Amino acid sequence: MIANAKQLPVEYNDGFPEGVYGALWRSGNAFGIIVSNECPTAGHRRFTLAHELGHYHLDGHVEQLFRGGDGLAPSLAGHFRGRKDPIEVEADAFAGELLVPTPFARSLLDGPSVGMRGVLRLRDAFDVSLSCAAIRYAQLADEPLVVVLSKDGVVEWTARSEALWAQGGWARRPWKQEWVPRRSGTRRLAGDAARRRTGADDSSELLACEWCEGAPPSAVAVEEAIGLGIFDRILTILRFPDLPDPDTAYLLAEREEREAREARDGSGRRGDWRTGLRTYGFDSTDD
Template structure:
């Protein structure tokens, strides 16, 4: 996903704001409980079936009292916890309450499915809250990169495979790409820094078809298999997916996500390295740190 530098900066701040909150609260282990965090701030949380298409939850305000309602029609504890954490993002992130609660009620669409900057910031706050970098890195280091590792860490964090895969791509040292698709059409693609180091890549664009002939395309073409949660694995040339000039084998693992009708694909290269000098710039880290709020009750 190509994102303007200013947006990338704001999303990093959102994640670091969540991690700063955890540090202030002395929360250092996984899983993180967003319901307990809401309770600690006297925020009432209630599950309620929500029929509005795409709505994952709501943040409500009445005077100085706040409440969170999260949709329960999606039977995934990981998704529900992410939805509550997303609303906590709107509560904690500077400027969000004034912006999104002008009418007293805000409907959210969590899960990296919108380009709205406030929704994206809340999504990244939720990722940082539920999957803080230090314990998350420690957890993923216990596994070889791939779908099995993502599922194991998702179980540890009590997060969805989708959210865990995105965070995995962000924090792993391995060359990894995470692709979500619906009906054979790409929703988004996240790549680790090591994978992005390959020259002349053709970035996968939202709304474009899956590459023809890939195992993922075969799985996606069979809605019965997708809805039954079938899996498929293959070894392919990275150029089949991302183009470029580098011929290298990658593992391709895909799984149908049941009633969502989506397919999650993980590409992993065991050979593509990472240049440590391309790591995050120290000055940028200092600037982010200076903008990260400190929480005091």
């Protein structure tokens, strides 16, 4: 409907290469979208369509995808893999905002710590996949939390709330390819195919440092996990209800960073311009 309003034809088709669910085509000034019939769910199909609309509408995407010529620009599979290409990240963000608009979503997330209940509410209200709903939840939440997608107990990607990111240091470390804790609900579901595939849930309350190395020693991580059915993956929400407020956390992280640096340099030297970059975590290791 959204696409038709813009005179952009949408087709559903077979025969896409593996891992590709959508594409934008160009022929002169005409554009169109093709979505694969192999999208496993309606939510996935809607996300794919919205993602391609993003490429059509966002500044610079058409130019970059077609380089002035005609052709077909396929997009690699949606939100089950960490994306690196900036235009793919932008198109995903566009899709998330289009399908789960901020003001309406916020009204469904009212009240503190709604957790998985809030994610399910978003999924049902906007008819999107659980993972899309969870990413939007992470983007909109005011509290420190992270959404983790894992398969067989190994993390595939994470989405952190701004309030968690603001904790600095440990909270920004990449988790990809790491094991989830042995005592977690996520690990229990990973070991139980029948429950995982029927969308069963599990939960735990562990120390934050069992999930994230370097987290404050007494902080708690409240976990809610749910099986993603046919995707054979597990979606987990971790909330950290008793972390220090971000300003304090930031100062603590900065002090830790400085002390580590001084210990490393052995000289306690100050004023190195590069330290600012390190403090803000702009390294290239987080994928």
